[in-house]
Amino acid sequence: MNDHISILNNFFMNYLDNLIENNIASDINKKNISLDYISKNKKGHISSNFLLIIKKKIIIDNFDIESDIKTKIKSIEFVDYISVDKGFINIFIKKKYLLNQLIDILNNEKNYPNIKIGNNKNINIEFVSANPTGPIHVAHIRGAVFGDVLTNILKKTGFNITKEYYVNDAGSQIEILGNSLFKRYCQLFNVDIEIDDNEYPGEYLIDIARKLAEKDKDKWIDNNSKERKNYFENYSIKILIECIKDDLKLIGIEFDQFSYESHIVEKNLIEKLFKILEKNNLIYEGVLEKPKSDDSDDWEPRKQLLFKSSKLFDNQDRAFQKSDKSWTYFANDSAYHYDKFLRNYDKLINIWGSDHIGYISRMKSLVYSLSNNENYFNVLTCQIVRLIKNNQIVKMSKREGNFVTLRDLYNSVGKDALRYFMVSTKNETAMDFDLDKVIEKNKDNPVFYCQYAFARASSVINKAKDLNIIYSHEKDKKYLSINYISEKEWDIILKLLAYQYLLLQCSINHEPHRITNYLEDLASLFHTFWNMGNAEKSLRFIDEENINITKTKILWLQCFKVVFKNAFEIIGIEAPENM
RNA sequence: GUGCCCGUAGCUCAGUAGGAUAGAGCACCAGAUUCCUAAUCUGGGGGCCGUGAGUUCGAAUCUCGCCGGGCACGCCA
Numbered sequence: 001m002n003d004h005i006s007i008l009n010n011f012f013m014n015y016l017d018n019l020i021e022n023n024i025a026s027d028i029n030k031k032n033i034s035l036d037y038i039s040k041n042k043k044g045h046i047s048s049n050f051l052l053i054i055k056k057k058i059i060i061d062n063f064d065i066e067s068d069i070k071t072k073i074k075s076i077e078f079v080d081y082i083s084v085d086k087g088f089i090n091i092f093i094k095k096k097y098l099l100n101q102l103i104d105i106l107n108n109e110k111n112y113p114n115i116k117i118g119n120n121k122n123i124n125i126e127f128v129s130a131n132p133t134g135p136i137h138v139a140h141i142r143g144a145v146f147g148d149v150l151t152n153i154l155k156k157t158g159f160n161i162t163k164e165y166y167v168n169d170a171g172s173q174i175e176i177l178g179n180s181l182f183k184r185y186c187q188l189f190n191v192d193i194e195i196d197d198n199e200y201p202g203e204y205l206i207d208i209a210r211k212l213a214e215k216d217k218d219k220w221i222d223n224n225s226k227e228r229k230n231y232f233e234n235y236s237i238k239i240l241i242e243c244i245k246d247d248l249k250l251i252g253i254e255f256d257q258f259s260y261e262s263h264i265v266e267k268n269l270i271e272k273l274f275k276i277l278e279k280n281n282l283i284y285e286g287v288l289e290k291p292k293s294d295d296s297d298d299w300e301p302r303k304q305l306l307f308k309s310s311k312l313f314d315n316q317d318r319a320f321q322k323s324d325k326s327w328t329y330f331a332n333d334s335a336y337h338y339d340k341f342l343r344n345y346d347k348l349i350n351i352w353g354s355d356h357i358g359y360i361s362r363m364k365s366l367v368y369s370l371s372n373n374e375n376y377f378n379v380l381t382c383q384i385v386r387l388i389k390n391n392q393i394v395k396m397s398k399r400e401g402n403f404v405t406l407r408d409l410y411n412s413v414g415k416d417a418l419r420y421f422m423v424s425t426k427n428e429t430a431m432d433f434d435l436d437k438v439i440e441k442n443k444d445n446p447v448f449y450c451q452y453a454f455a456r457a458s459s460v461i462n463k464a465k466d467l468n469i470i471y472s473h474e475k476d477k478k479y480l481s482i483n484y485i486s487e488k489e490w491d492i493i494l495k496l497l498a499y500q501y502l503l504l505q506c507s508i509n510h511e512p513h514r515i516t517n518y519l520e521d522l523a524s525l526f527h528t529f530w531n532m533g534n535a536e537k538s539l540r541f542i543d544e545e546n547i548n549i550t551k552t553k554i555l556w557l558q559c560f561k562v563v564f565k566n567a568f569e570i571i572g573i574e575a576p577e578n579m
Numbered sequence: 580g581u582g583c584c585c586g587u588a589g590c591u592c593a594g595u596a597g598g599a600u601a602g603a604g605c606a607c608c609a610g611a612u613u614c615c616u617a618a619u620c621u622g623g624g625g626g627c628c629g630u631g632a633g634u635u636c637g638a639a640u641c642u643c644g645c646c647g648g649g650c651a652c653g654c655c656a
Contacts, residue, residue, distance in 0.1 A: 031596045049598055052636075086599060087636085131656070171656050291653045292580060299653060315582065315652095322654040329656050357583050358651035383584070383649080425592070428584060430649065432591070437605090441618055444605060452618060460615050509595065517593055520603075531620035534612070542615050579618075 001115060003101055004078055004093050005037050005046065005501055011076065012050055015069065025057045037498050044083070044090025045494060052087040095482040095490070099552075101497055103477060105559045112562060113500035117507065118158030124340055125151055127351035128248070128255075129166040132240040133177045134202050136247045137403035138396070139353060142382045142431075144406075145422035145572075147351045148253045149512040150380075152570040157507035162345070163256045166336060169237050170261040171329060176200065178233030182220070184209035185232075189218050208239050250410045251418055252572045259339070261332055269335040270327060274320075282308045282369050288319065307334075312365035334366045337377075341370045348376065349510075354383045354430075380510055383430040385422070390436070413438050416573040420447040423571060424516035446520050447573065453523035454564045455579040456530060457557050460541045462577070464554045469547050471555040484552040486539065488532065492525045493556050499563045503570075515567050526560065 012033055019025040036047040051066060058065055066084060073082050073089070078097035083090045105112050127147030130140045151161045168174075180199040184206050187193060195201050212235060220228050241258070248254065277283040287301045305321035307330075320331040340348055348367065352359070360379045367377035387394035387404060396403045409418055417438040424446065425431040443449045464470045471480070485493070495518075502518050505511070533540035541553050568575040 029596090034596080034598070036598085043599075047599085052598075056636085088599065133656095168656060173656060288653075302654075304654070319654055324654080326654085328654060333656090354584070354650050356651080360583080381584080381650095426595095429592080430585070434591080437591090443619075445618095446604075448618070449604090452616085456616060456619085463615060505595080511595075513593085514595090517603085520593090524603080527619055528621085530615080531611085531617085534614060534617085534620080537614075540615060579616080 001113075001500060003497065003500070004097065005035065005498070007076070007078075008046055008048075008091065009035050011073070012048060015072065016050075016054070019054070019058075024060055024063055025054055026059050028053060028057050037501060038495060043085055043088070045093045046091045048089045048091075049087070050089055051084065055087070095485070098490070098493055098497065099480060099482055099485075099555075102493065102556055102559045103471075103474075103480075105562055106471065106555070107474070109562055113156070113503055113566065115156065115500055115504055115507070116158040117504065118154065118160070120158065120160055121346040122160045122162070122344070123154060123347045123349060124162045124164055124343070124345045125154075125349045125351065126164045126166055126340075128244075128253075129168070130244065131168050131173065132237045132244065133173055133200055134240065134403075135204055136244050136406040138385060138387060138406070138409065138433075139403065141251075141406055141409065141418065142385050142422045142427070143351045143353060144248060144253055145251065145419050146380075146382055146427050146512060149419070149423045149515075149571055150349075150351075150510055152572065153503065153506050153512060153515075156566075156570060157503060159507075161256075163254075164340075165255045165258045167237070167241060167258055167260045168329075170265055170332065174233050174237065175229075177236050178229060181205050181209055181212070181236045182228075182232045185212055186221060188213045189221055191221065204240075204243070205236070208236060211239070247406045247410075250407065251415045259336065261336065264332060264336045264339055267335075267339070269338050270331055273335055273338045277307065277369060280369055282311065283320070284308060286317065288317065307362070307366065309362045309365035312368055314361040314365050318362045330362065333363065337363065337367050338370060341367065347378065350377075350379045352379055352381050354381050357381055378510075380427060382427045386430070386432050388432050388434040388436075394435075409435075416451070417445070417447050419572050420516060423512045426511070426513050446516065449527075450516075450519045450523045450564070451568075451574070451576055452579060453526045454561065454568070455576050457526065457561050457564070458577040461554060461557060461561065464542055464550065467542070467544060469542070469544075469550045469554065471551055471558060476551060479548045480552045480555060481548065484549040485556075488525075488529050488539075489553070489556060492522070492529065492560070495522055495525065496556065496559050496563050499566075512571075515570060519564065519567055522560070522563070 012035070013030065016025070016028070016030065016033070020027055032049075032053050034049050037045075051069070054065060069089070070082060070084070073079055073091060078094050080092040080094045082092065108114065125147055128136070128140055128144045130136055136144070147163070151163055154161050176199055180195060180201075183193050183195055183199070187206075188209055212232075220231070245254075274283055284306055285303055286306045287303055288306065290299050290301070302323045304319050304323055306317045307320055309318050310316050318330055319328050320334070322328055337348070350363075360381075364377055364379065368374060371377065387396075394404060412435060421433055421438055437444055438447070439445075441448050461470065499518070502514060506514050529539070537543075541550065541557060543550050565575045
């Protein structure tokens, strides 16, 4: 990035380094220096608290930091003028320079925004990973969209991403699944058999059973062999994973890799992992304390293989082995993370539902014992989504298996609304998803509001194209002038130019929701300006009698479209040319 | 009892490396369309940022206590 924001940022950092090197100031935490580039109070295009921070750190007498830094900032080529108010440095940028930045965006549209903080580092993002015991439903969707959009952000900022889905196909619930399917299958042949309480009651298993019955007829009915058991388990997983893939595809999510728990088990990674843990004294035979939960009356102390996670980030040690010597879920999951570790990523990111928050510290401990790097493994959590219909919470129960599925939601609200809303609220905040509101076509609905702004902009540009008064080449530059641009438009332009910084923040902090907030602000500025054209003709985009003014306006409008299109791509929604 | 997350306008939410007078949308009230898409816009009222202390030039933001809500706390995956 080579724009006014990053140049000024570098300026402050270098200036500070110089002060310290020359023993003019003592060291400060650079993180405290802020650069406000969408200054709301309009005291400057860019504002900084630099003076406030540095003032007390000046260690030599008679050094007039304020006039010194003012002089140096003024000498930056694109700085128009500066003022200091209440300790804040307010900098105004030459408008000519801002205009040229817009031109740069159009000249390099394909590479915009050009952010390379990732340095092609390889990151593995594991998300969704819903158990293959039923279709994807509402509890998985937020994590799915969050992971997908985060991936897009990281890719746009220079990281290489592998999207991964972990399939738990080895646990006892898979046995239950296979058994549930078998019962449904038998029912098709009028065998008198009921689904038990702890089995899967969902109708989808009847459909799968039907497919199986069509293929195999009644050949398994009286078969209780191991072969039949495996067959039903594998068949149900295979079909359900296909179903999950199809469902995710509905909202534009595709994974690079599916990893299967059963393969991890086959590879014997647990043994290898334990050797490493042994070396580090992190594994031992021991007895856990009685758990603190209410319903732990039947608990009794037993000796088992434990992970010394309390030595790292956890508040207690965790079991690798059940008393019957079989591995716990945590043991297999540890092996899976070891597998990811062996694949040489620079970083692992996991996205989990809030119900797994308590699991983070043990897995963090495990991965840390391999990587010795606290930043290597990162778990992001999504809080629950409540569905609202007719102003009431939609009730769902695990027992009844009546979760609203992804496919249902897709059918009722569509891909764009689903993706936009799932990612527009901070992932750690619980949110309500109002099924009625998200399909409204008015400003209640921010998806629509933003897309409408895009469509309006497109319609103007298309019209300008027809009239041949569009900025299309460097040679058009001579027609443009800063004098044609009103103050309201500069607000929009400054905001547009801040887009890459917004993306940078989203990338660094893993916060997709900031994009939608930004878009809504920008769309609002745009709609306001549009309506000003209703009252004041000179503010309309297209004025055939003033071609140069029109070209100048269309220039920033083209950039507006570039930014919106880019952001829409990241969120994964349509950019409609007309509505 | 312990850990993590959350508490901002009547409602849904922004405000994120501590920064200037805390912002949007909805709802409510009053207005704008011979005109590039009114599916839009303009104006108005509405706040002890859960609460009490602390840190400092400065706190919605950081620390601690309390109150309220959510999630998780066997060898379930």
